[in-house]
Amino acid sequence: NKLMGNLILLVGGDDNNWKIQHNVLHHTYTNMHELDEDIDTAIFLRFSPNEKRLGMHKFQHLYAWFFYGLMTMLWSTTKDFQQLFRYRKKGLTQQLKSSFSSLFIRLVMSKVAYYSFTLVIPLIFIPLPWWQIVFGYLVMHFLCGLILAMIFQPAHVSKNTEFVNPSENETVENTWAVHQMLTTTNFAPDSKLFSWFVGGLNYQVEHHLFPTICHVHYKKVAEIVKKTAEEFNIPYHSFPTFRAALLNHAGMLKQLGKA
Numbered sequence: 001n002k003l004m005g006n007l008i009l010l011v012g013g014d015d016n017n018w019k020i021q022h023n024v025l026h027h028t029y030t031n032m033h034e035l036d037e038d039i040d041t042a043i044f045l046r047f048s049p050n051e052k053r054l055g056m057h058k059f060q061h062l063y064a065w066f067f068y069g070l071m072t073m074l075w076s077t078t079k080d081f082q083q084l085f086r087y088r089k090k091g092l093t094q095q096l097k098s099s100f101s102s103l104f105i106r107l108v109m110s111k112v113a114y115y116s117f118t119l120v121i122p123l124i125f126i127p128l129p130w131w132q133i134v135f136g137y138l139v140m141h142f143l144c145g146l147i148l149a150m151i152f153q154p155a156h157v158s159k160n161t162e163f164v165n166p167s168e169n170e171t172v173e174n175t176w177a178v179h180q181m182l183t184t185t186n187f188a189p190d191s192k193l194f195s196w197f198v199g200g201l202n203y204q205v206e207h208h209l210f211p212t213i214c215h216v217h218y219k220k221v222a223e224i225v226k227k228t229a230e231e232f233n234i235p236y237h238s239f240p241t242f243r244a245a246l247l248n249h250a251g252m253l254k255q256l257g258k259a
Contacts, residue, residue, distance in 0.1 A: 011144055012076025012114050014107055017083045020092050027211060031156055031183035032172070033165040039157065042067070046256045047157045050165045053259065061254035068149030069142035076114060076141070080107055154249035155204035157256075158185055160237050178234060180208040185237035187245035189222060194242060205236065 005015045021037050029035035033050035041047065045064055046057045084107060087093045088100050096103065122133050162182040164172050172179060184204045188194045195202050200215025206222050213221065229236040239245040 009110055009114055011072045012111075012118075012141075013072070014075075014080040014084075014110060016093075016096050016098075016103055016106070017080050017087070020087050020095065021083060023211070024092070024095065027208060028176070030180060030208065031161060031163045033163070035166070038152065039163070047153075048163045049256060050163055053257070057257040060257045061250050064253055065146065068153070069146040071145035071149050073138075073141045073145060076111070080111075150246060151198050151201050154187060154239075154242075154245040155185055155201070156183060157252055158237075158245070158248045159252050159255065160235075160248070161185055177209060181205065181229060181234050181236065184208050185239065185245070186222070187239040188242040189219070189238055190240070191242070195219070202242070205238075 005018075008015050008018055026036050026038050031039060031048065033048055034040055039047035040051075043054070044056055045060055045067060046053055084093070084100075084103060093100055093103060098106075119133070119137060122137075123130055126133060161184065164179070164183070166172055174182065186203050186205050188202045191202070195218075200218045201207060203215070203218035203222055206213070206218040206225055207215070209225065210221060226236045226238075239248065
């Protein structure tokens, strides 16, 4: 698992930062104001009703998709360095059981390796004009970022999920498991091909409740979770298709952009 986790290097990311941002913050404080970095992003995107609304957000349902395409591009350039220093300040890097200097050196080396095999080596050895190689690199990143964002965002930023603003003493009303049910939604659960393509991430509810279970079991686990949710009168959010989830997400972006 650790070796496979390191493959995030192939899209310019850092596995240590990902462990904190995704595995710790997002999976613990899903849709929580100022705690879940997946909804606490750039100022020109408003993913939560608890975030301050600006005039530009009126059009975010139109321009958000362009910025989604920049996601992995930011990973490969500035984001990882910003995150590493921010997590050190918050004391979160201590969970990685490595010194900050070793984490920083490893991050720099990974970026050198990444740019070497994605840009430097192709520019030297591939007999194509440099601008074609750079253009291909940019297209690759844009498609990668867009696809990833289109999988991640509809699972939480939708009209049927809840957004939580912790109280002054940093507490929330529900237990962790119930909180995950209220803030997460599935999509296209009956499409085997789509589920394979996204690595089971269309079963976001099960992914959040049981992150240590292999995704190939999510479909059968989902039947148990749904039945149990009905038994205890807890919402179980699911869209029948990926298209329906995307349209709902776009509608939520438009709703969040309104005054």
